[in-house]
Amino acid sequence: MTEPKTPEAAAPTGPARKRARDGKSNATIYDIARVAGVNPSTVSRALSKPGRVSAKTQKLIEDAAAELNYQVNPFARALPTGRTNTFGLIVADITNPTFFDIIRGAETTATLRDYTLVLAESAESAVTELTAARRMMTTADGLILASPRMDDDEIRALARDKPVVVINREVDGVPCVVPDVNKGISEAVRSLAANGHRKVAFVAGPPQSWMSARRWEGVQAACEWSRLDAVRIESGKPTVDGGRQVARDVRDSGATAVLTYNDLLAIGLMQELQAAGVVVPDQISIVGFDDIFGADFTTPPLTTVRSPLGECGSGATTLLLDLLNGDGEPATVLRVETELVLRGSSGRLLPAH
Amino acid sequence: MTEPKTPEAAAPTGPARKRARDGKSNATIYDIARVAGVNPSTVSRALSKPGRVSAKTQKLIEDAAAELNYQVNPFARALPTGRTNTFGLIVADITNPTFFDIIRGAETTATLRDYTLVLAESAESAVTELTAARRMMTTADGLILASPRMDDDEIRALARDKPVVVINREVDGVPCVVPDVNKGISEAVRSLAANGHRKVAFVAGPPQSWMSARRWEGVQAACEWSRLDAVRIESGKPTVDGGRQVARDVRDSGATAVLTYNDLLAIGLMQELQAAGVVVPDQISIVGFDDIFGADFTTPPLTTVRSPLGECGSGATTLLLDLLNGDGEPATVLRVETELVLRGSSGRLLPAH
DNA sequence: CAATTCTTGGCAACCGGTTGACAATCGGCT
DNA sequence: AGCCGATTGTCAACCGGTTGCCAAGAATTG
Numbered sequence: 001m002t003e004p005k006t007p008e009a010a011a012p013t014g015p016a017r018k019r020a021r022d023g024k025s026n027a028t029i030y031d032i033a034r035v036a037g038v039n040p041s042t043v044s045r046a047l048s049k050p051g052r053v054s055a056k057t058q059k060l061i062e063d064a065a066a067e068l069n070y071q072v073n074p075f076a077r078a079l080p081t082g083r084t085n086t087f088g089l090i091v092a093d094i095t096n097p098t099f100f101d102i103i104r105g106a107e108t109t110a111t112l113r114d115y116t117l118v119l120a121e122s123a124e125s126a127v128t129e130l131t132a133a134r135r136m137m138t139t140a141d142g143l144i145l146a147s148p149r150m151d152d153d154e155i156r157a158l159a160r161d162k163p164v165v166v167i168n169r170e171v172d173g174v175p176c177v178v179p180d181v182n183k184g185i186s187e188a189v190r191s192l193a194a195n196g197h198r199k200v201a202f203v204a205g206p207p208q209s210w211m212s213a214r215r216w217e218g219v220q221a222a223c224e225w226s227r228l229d230a231v232r233i234e235s236g237k238p239t240v241d242g243g244r245q246v247a248r249d250v251r252d253s254g255a256t257a258v259l260t261y262n263d264l265l266a267i268g269l270m271q272e273l274q275a276a277g278v279v280v281p282d283q284i285s286i287v288g289f290d291d292i293f294g295a296d297f298t299t300p301p302l303t304t305v306r307s308p309l310g311e312c313g314s315g316a317t318t319l320l321l322d323l324l325n326g327d328g329e330p331a332t333v334l335r336v337e338t339e340l341v342l343r344g345s346s347g348r349l350l351p352a353h
Numbered sequence: 354m355t356e357p358k359t360p361e362a363a364a365p366t367g368p369a370r371k372r373a374r375d376g377k378s379n380a381t382i383y384d385i386a387r388v389a390g391v392n393p394s395t396v397s398r399a400l401s402k403p404g405r406v407s408a409k410t411q412k413l414i415e416d417a418a419a420e421l422n423y424q425v426n427p428f429a430r431a432l433p434t435g436r437t438n439t440f441g442l443i444v445a446d447i448t449n450p451t452f453f454d455i456i457r458g459a460e461t462t463a464t465l466r467d468y469t470l471v472l473a474e475s476a477e478s479a480v481t482e483l484t485a486a487r488r489m490m491t492t493a494d495g496l497i498l499a500s501p502r503m504d505d506d507e508i509r510a511l512a513r514d515k516p517v518v519v520i521n522r523e524v525d526g527v528p529c530v531v532p533d534v535n536k537g538i539s540e541a542v543r544s545l546a547a548n549g550h551r552k553v554a555f556v557a558g559p560p561q562s563w564m565s566a567r568r569w570e571g572v573q574a575a576c577e578w579s580r581l582d583a584v585r586i587e588s589g590k591p592t593v594d595g596g597r598q599v600a601r602d603v604r605d606s607g608a609t610a611v612l613t614y615n616d617l618l619a620i621g622l623m624q625e626l627q628a629a630g631v632v633v634p635d636q637i638s639i640v641g642f643d644d645i646f647g648a649d650f651t652t653p654p655l656t657t658v659r660s661p662l663g664e665c666g667s668g669a670t671t672l673l674l675d676l677l678n679g680d681g682e683p684a685t686v687l688r689v690e691t692e693l694v695l696r697g698s699s700g701r702l703l704p705a706h
Numbered sequence: 707c708a709a710t711t712c713t714t715g716g717c718a719a720c721c722g723g724t725t726g727a728c729a730a731t732c733g734g735c736t
Numbered sequence: 737a738g739c740c741g742a743t744t745g746t747c748a749a750c751c752g753g754t755t756g757c758c759a760a761g762a763a764t765t766g
Binding site: 071072073074075076078079084086094095097100101103104107111116117118119120121135136138139267271274293294297298299 | 425426471491651652
């Protein structure tokens with residue numbers, strides 16, 4: 001006759017308890033197995049595939065887990081499954097307020113879906129961006145690229161490895177979230193035309209920026225429709241200082257209304273023109289883009305074409321997580337609507353005195 | 354006679370190749386072992402303890418790793434060592450620009466030290482913050498809490514598990530990075546006194562904010578020194594709208610200069626007073642705190658006490674990573690200096706007309 | 707009641723790397 | 737030549753969880 005094995009005797013001991021710094025150990029499934037009197041594989045099943053064990057065993061295991069304050073070790077789980085419930089978000093410039101709401105939107109949706117967001121920036125460099133992306137790919141389940149600087153082929157190559165979603169750019173074969181700039185631009189140009197403007201300048205963004213090209217195309221099309229002249233002005237960099245630096249070019253252009261690639265350019269431009277004694281909007285109307293934080297701090301407050309950046313962030317996150325959970329559709333393009341936010345920096349052109 | 358074992362025959366096969374989505378497999382140390390003709394443990398030692406193998410073997414392994422485009426699997430490494438080269442940063446409100454330079458500073462130092470930053474926000478809730486912190490503790494090596502809302506005991510409990518650094522608050526027994534508000538406040542009050550002001554209002558921040566209490570103490574002390582009257586005004590929330598809402602209380606206080614808990618309050622206050630016809634700074638001087646993004650967008654641009662937030666972020670990261678690498682000193686308090694940034698929103702009090 | 711099918715818990719290999727213990731080899735010394 | 741200490745590569749257990757396969761027991765069917 002053999003003695004019946006007690007659960008404690010029979011269960012493999014599993015990992016030696018690793019002591020946390022306070023001397024209290026973190027429980028593992030081997031500890032739960034011991035307390036519940038089942039095999040560790042049963043514990044694993046109960047915790048990750050609840051229907052695969054009987055209700056009685058399920059309850060035993062859940063009670064033991066609660067009693068031991070069990071917390072799954074994400075590395076141990078990631079090793080066999082490859083899944084970590086994290087995703088990466090790479091933004092071009094972490095201090096550019098355009099990205100504030102994108103990050104906020106992404107973080108909000110991440111929390112709702114029980115995912116962790118890992119943030120990195122590319123510092124406007126395609127090389128840095130690709131390096132950061134490849135590094136993230138080793139640990140994250142997927143990736144969101146906001147206003148990426150790398151080229152389409154590189155993005156598609158990344159997407160072959162793990163799901164990728166792109167914000168503010170359209171890449172064939174990759175899911176994207178793109179503001180429909182034409183709606184907002186049309187509203188802005190229509191508003192300027194109604195206010196008597198006949199010549200509009202567009203202050204462009206970085207030469208390699210996909211979105212800058214789209215915005216310029218939108219401005220041209222809208223001006224053509226409204227029978228306004230459109231002139232393009234290059235800017236050094238898409239910053240407040242960049243806006244200051246194009247003030248002279250804007251004045252020389254003879255335009256009475258300016259649309260800029262982004263709000264920072266608009267703010268810098270406004271500051272520089274006002275410093276030169278130009279009255280905004282009486283002598284020149286200024287319209288920015290994106291409606292970033294601080295856009296309404298200026299005097300007059302900035303009229304701008306609002307991108308729903310929070311929606312971009314949360315929409316991109318939803319696309320990504322749906323893909324990761326097998327619900328999503330590859331190569332989706334989610335368009336979000338832009339809209340004109342009329343503030344004080346654009347208005348009727350007053351007759352010259 | 355026995356046939357000599359070829360390296361290929363002798364080496365354990367190790368993990369079956371896991372195919373990446375593009376059909377190309379990611380190399381493991383077993384693959385390198387096969388190519389280099391050594392044991393996988395030798396490969397591991399060569400890659401993580403280079404001195405422990407001979408120079409000849411080291412080169413063999415490094416060459417094989419390069420040939421196979423080997424990338425260490427962070428989960429596999431984390432499991433036996435418990436180290437992931439990541440740390441968490443929890444901020445109170447991700448859209449509050451105060452945090453963006455903190456995040457930027459932290460991210461910059463993280464990249465330099467080859468660490469990954471994981472971001473989360475507490476949405477101003479102590480409960481949410483503690484939950485996020487506990488969740489991060491399972492995977493991150495350490496944690497930075499920026500303007501935490503949980504209490505001191507909870508912070509110390511977290512610090513018993515893994516290294517924690519706190520920004521904008523002093524917690525006994527925990528390393529902290531704290532702006533020395535008194536220097537900046539003294540400069541601000543001195544400047545106001547020199548401009549003829551006699552009564553200063555302080556618009557406070559959230560009641561549970563440690564930093565708000567410190568700033569009010571600093572204002573009181575500086576006013577006492579300069580023989581100015583100091584009056585405290587409660588604000589509902591530390592936002593632009595919160596600043597608007599205290600405009601009446603500020604006017605009713607009779608103060609001719611205002612110091613606010615943060616720039617957002619100052620900006621809202623300025624906008625509301627200006628909308629009421631009050632001329633800034635002729636009729637009232639306004640001084641904010643932190644020098645956030647957008648503080649110089651206003652008209653006049655905001656005078657503010659600048660916290661070197663980027664320095665806070667990078668300093669906290671350095672403290673944390675030094676602790677993690679055994680170089681740091683527990684319970685360090687790093688003080689960073691604040692300084693007055695004089696812009697147009699404060700000036701000489703003009704005589705009433 | 708026996709045969710068959712289904713349910714459910716256990717076994718053990720595995721994920722990819724780390725590392726203590728051990729043994730083989732080498733160089734220096736007597 | 738033998739001994740001893742140092743060097744260096746190998747063995748194999750381990751980190752904490754997952755899961756294919758198998759077997760035992762329960763339920764169903766003829």
